[in-house]
Amino acid sequence: QTCYGPAISRIFGALISIHGDNKGLRLPFKIAPYQVVVIPIFRGDDADTVLKYAEDIQKTLRKAGFRVHLDKRDGTPGWKFNYWEMKGVPIRVEVGPRDLKARKAVLFRRDSMEREIIDVADLKKKVTGIGKDIDKNLREEAESKFDGLVVDADSFGTIEDALDKGKIARIPFCTTEMEGLPCDEEIKDRTGGEVRGTRIDVEEKPDGVCVACGKVATEIVYIARSY
Ligand SMILES: [Zn+2]
Structure with a gap:
C-alpha cells in the first residue's frame, strides 16, 4: 500500500x-x-x-x-x-x-x-x-490546544477559511493511497493547503464524501499550509 x-x-x-x-x-x-x-x-x-x-x-x-x-x-x-x-x-x-x-x-x-x-x-x-x-x-x-487548532471543513471554501485563520482543517477524504493524489493537488491549488496525513493514534471514521472528487470518503485527513 x-x-x-x-x-x-x-x-x-x-x-x-x-x-x-x-x-x-x-x-x-x-x-x-x-x-x-x-x-x-x-x-x-x-x-x-x-x-x-x-x-x-x-x-x-x-x-x-x-x-x-x-x-x-x-x-x-x-x-x-x-x-x-x-x-x-x-x-x-x-x-x-x-x-x-x-x-x-x-x-x-x-x-x-x-x-x-x-x-x-x-x-x-x-x-x-x-x-x-x-x-x-x-x-x-x-x-485541548490541538483540538482548538482543528476546524472541521467539507468544502474548498471552508478549508480556505480555516487555513486563513491559521487553523488546520479536518476533512473527509477519498484515500491517501496513490489514487487520492490528484485530490490532494486540487486542494493545494484551490486552498493553498496540503494533506498532512491521518491520525495514527485514534481511528477516525469519516462521514460523507471527499471534498475534492465527491467519492465516498474512507479517511479523515488534516489539511495545513506549510510555513
Ligand atoms: Zn478524492
Whole structure:
C-alpha cells in the first residue's frame, strides 16, 4: 500500500505547545532528563545536617529509580528555584532545618506551580503519583490546544477559511493511497493547503464524501499550509 502524507498523532499536539509557559519549559515527567531536583535550604550552622538530609532524599529517590539531581551550588534557594523552573524539571523537593526535624519536605510541581508539605516516608509514593499526574495534565492541555487548532471543513471554501485563520482543517477524504493524489493537488491549488496525513493514534471514521472528487470518503485527513 503506497501512502503519502505522514501520519500525525497527538505528539503533534504535544509539540505545538511543548508545554512552555512564561517561566520557561515544563517537561513531562516521563521524558525529563532530571525528574526531580532537590534544593537544600540552610544558613550557616545548619548546612551539614540539611545537606546530609538532602543527600538521603536523593539516595532514596534514586534507589526508587528516579532521575534526581541535588543542587549543592552556592546561590540562594530562590535563584535555584527559578533556574530549575526555567529548565522545566517537573518536581522540586525543598528541604530546610525545620523539615529535617519533622521528617518532612516540600514538594513543588512545575506544571501547576503548586506546593505541598509531605512526610519524607511518603516521598516515593508522592513522587510517583505527582509524576503521573503531571504527565496527564500536560497531555490534556496539549490535546485541548490541538483540538482548538482543528476546524472541521467539507468544502474548498471552508478549508480556505480555516487555513486563513491559521487553523488546520479536518476533512473527509477519498484515500491517501496513490489514487487520492490528484485530490490532494486540487486542494493545494484551490486552498493553498496540503494533506498532512491521518491520525495514527485514534481511528477516525469519516462521514460523507471527499471534498475534492465527491467519492465516498474512507479517511479523515488534516489539511495545513506549510510555513
Ligand atoms: Zn478524492
